[in-house]
Amino acid sequence: MMKEEKDYIVRATAADTQIRAFACTTKTLVEEARKIHNTSPVVTAALGRLLSAGAMMGSMLKGDGDLLTINVKGDGPVRGLTVTADSHGNVKGYPVVADVLLPASPNGKLDVGRAVGHGTLSVSKDLGMKEPYSGQVLLVSGEIAEDLTHYFAVSEQIPSSVGLGVLMERNNTVRQAGGFLLQLMPFAEEAVIDRLEENLKGVTSVTRMLDEGDSPERMLEKLLAGLDVKFTDTMPAAFHCECSREKIEKVLTGLGKSELAAMIDDGKEVEVNCSFCGRHYLFDIEQLKALYNGGR
Numbered sequence: 001m002m003k004e005e006k007d008y009i010v011r012a013t014a015a016d017t018q019i020r021a022f023a024c025t026t027k028t029l030v031e032e033a034r035k036i037h038n039t040s041p042v043v044t045a046a047l048g049r050l051l052s053a054g055a056m057m058g059s060m061l062k063g064d065g066d067l068l069t070i071n072v073k074g075d076g077p078v079r080g081l082t083v084t085a086d087s088h089g090n091v092k093g094y095p096v097v098a099d100v101l102l103p104a105s106p107n108g109k110l111d112v113g114r115a116v117g118h119g120t121l122s123v124s125k126d127l128g129m130k131e132p133y134s135g136q137v138l139l140v141s142g143e144i145a146e147d148l149t150h151y152f153a154v155s156e157q158i159p160s161s162v163g164l165g166v167l168m169e170r171n172n173t174v175r176q177a178g179g180f181l182l183q184l185m186p187f188a189e190e191a192v193i194d195r196l197e198e199n200l201k202g203v204t205s206v207t208r209m210l211d212e213g214d215s216p217e218r219m220l221e222k223l224l225a226g227l228d229v230k231f232t233d234t235m236p237a238a239f240h241c242e243c244s245r246e247k248i249e250k251v252l253t254g255l256g257k258s259e260l261a262a263m264i265d266d267g268k269e270v271e272v273n274c275s276f277c278g279r280h281y282l283f284d285i286e287q288l289k290a291l292y293n294g295g296r
Contacts (some may be wrong), residue, residue, distance in 0.1 A: 006236040007045040009059050009089055009218040012229040017195065018188040021224060023180040023216035029055075029091065029239035030166060030177040036239075036278045037098045041149040041168050042079055045110040049091050049144040051081045052179040055237045057123075058085025067126040074142055076117025077102070084276070090240035103151065110168070116142030121151055159184040161196075165206035173251035177211040178217055192227065199225050241277035246286070248272050248281045253291050260292045 009024040014023030032050035033039070039047060049244050050070060064087065072081040077100040083093035102184050105111040122136040145164040150158035164179035184193060200223065203209070209219050220229055252260065252272070263270050266283060272281045
């Protein structure tokens with residue numbers, strides 16, 4: 001009997017805290033996203049990469065209620081991707097266009113860069129303050145990992161290296177998914193930076209490492225070889241959407257009485273769909289009237 005594979009994130013430091021590092025395996029949650037949105041292989045790869053990044057970046061958040069949202073907007077056929085993550089390894093996301101079909105890139109891989117195109121990547125962090133922190137950069141390649149590396153350098157002034165990957169089976173299900181995120185602290189010494197750069201040259205791809213059986217811990221051991229890696233924490237990662245009928249009711253009520261009255265006058269039941277998880281919520285005329293009157 002095969003061992004069930006679990007998605008998780010591992011956190012570590014290296015070189016006496018001069019480097020902080022994250023790695024994850026996310027095959028199950030990316031496959032769940034693929035099923036929910038019925039994504040084509042290239043969109044599964046794009047969304048899967050962003051979900052993996054979101055899970056790791058979310059794990060950097062300190063507060064229980066903190067939320068992180070990554071938005072990619074491009075002029076390619078997928079048009080956009082949105083991912084939201086919390087500090088507990090929960091992540092969710094959706095593409096604007098799910099069924100994009102493109103020929104493989106010249107190196108034979110899924111052409112995520114072409115699917116996304118030129119545009120922007122923005123990160124918003126809701127840390128429970130009046131205004132969320134947000135930063136935006138132009139896309140460098142549309143391949144997601146390079147774009148996030150650029151975002152960290154420009155918007156947060158943190159030299160980083162991001163690796164993300166999704167490998168598909170021939171039947172278009174997800175075979176492997178995951179990633180790593182390495183960040184240099186301001187006091188990092190030249191010798192440490194040089195060693196890290198050398199190590200990164202020897203790494204071919206995230207999905208190859210995962211497909212050869214490397215765990216997130218083993219990935220970091222390879223990336224941080226000779227830099228005294230110390231693992232500090234692991235947490236499960238999962239595709240999780242907290243939408244509910246109650247939350248949708250609040251959204252409908254928030255539209256205002258005139259909008260609700262127009263729906264009631266229309267005489268048809270209203271269906272609201274969650275973009276993240278695809279759940280359907282139906283409201284008949286009596287339920288809409290109850291919302292109009294401030295009841296349930």
